[in-house]
Amino acid sequence: MLLKKFKLRIVPSRFPWCLMARTAFKVSVVGAGGGIGQPLSLLLRKVKGIDELSLHDLRGTKGVAADTGHISEHGTVSGYVGEDELEPALLGANLVVVTAGMPRVPGMTRDQLMQANGGIAIHVIRAMACACPEALIAITTNPINIIVPTAAEVLKEAGVFNPHRLFGITTLDVVRSRKFIGDFMNINPRKVNIPVIGGHTGPTILPLFSQCQPEFRGDTEDILRLTHRIKEAGTEVVMAKGGAGSATLSMAYATCCFVKSLIRAQNGQEGIIECAFVASSVADAPFFAGPVELGKQGVKRCLKLPVLNEFEQKSLDNLLPILRKNIEAGVHFAKTFKK
């Protein structure tokens, strides 16, 4: 009787997603001692739904783990250092964020980082294929346009490629677009929504002003100027840092936003859309950055491209051959990589 009286009634539609029963969620950050990795580790301590944070780098992560592990938030933090501790750091991870690799210095293109970062990415992805083959993989390491196809190839070779689970993080392009447009229109940047498509290099980043919400209030000249700033914002930071690296703090913020969305979708929240560089068939390139609906398995679907205006269509036509070349270079790199 008593039991019947106090029987717990759960109304699914009104039940908050964050309180739903779930299994423990482990996030590994590889490159956690670096410029992005450290502030990202800090920000992740406040993300709901992370039960275990595992921080790996060739240096420094014991300290970062001890430090962030003292923050009075839910979950455990552990630090792993060196090649030998990579697989233990990744073991059983549900999500791996890869921030390992060199940043640009003034005068360099992102593509030029492939020589230094391609091998690092292959090494990390091979370890993941063994230690956590079903994990979601979110890569920040540049050049995104080349490294993500390289990673896909490595995963294919290991027999564990799942196109729904591999992401190149392009959130910073959206974060910057929202900020620059918000400031221009004198509105809160958080209220601005704009898809940024293509890839993640100056020539391949394309913000779609025709799709901006609220509607963009400005003339063609404003669009051209802001488009240029968004495309070259990474270089703006590289120049301002004068040889001390590239965007780290804004990138940690952007990566954290992306991770939050991945985890919310993983926990069953519907309708989450983020731009990311993923395996896609929405444009004439096998990988493409654009709005992606996230779900429990990672990519639920890539949203179809909207009808573009003449400037956007021309820009897309111009960037696609560059992107396809990048992707081919990534596949070639993986296939010819020795070691």
Ligand SMILES: NC(=O)C1=CN([C@@H]2O[C@H](COP(=O)(O)OP(=O)(O)OC[C@H]3O[C@@H](n4cnc5c(N)ncnc54)[C@H](O)[C@@H]3O)[C@@H](O)[C@H]2O)C=CC1
């Ligand atoms: N996708 C995007 O929008 C952005 C991407 N980036 C890229 O993110 C990457 C990281 O940038 P930062 O954190 O500023 O560089 P950083 O040099 O400050 O940190 C990189 C870290 O990776 C570590 N590392 C190198 N090889 C490793 C390996 N085999 N295993 C584990 N850790 C290893 C280094 O020890 C270092 O601590 C760069 O490639 C940069 O170009 C940066 C900003 C934005």
Ligand SMILES: O=C([O-])CC(=O)C(=O)O
């Ligand atoms: O510009 C760079 O080298 C780093 C990066 O990708 C960005 O800030 O967008």
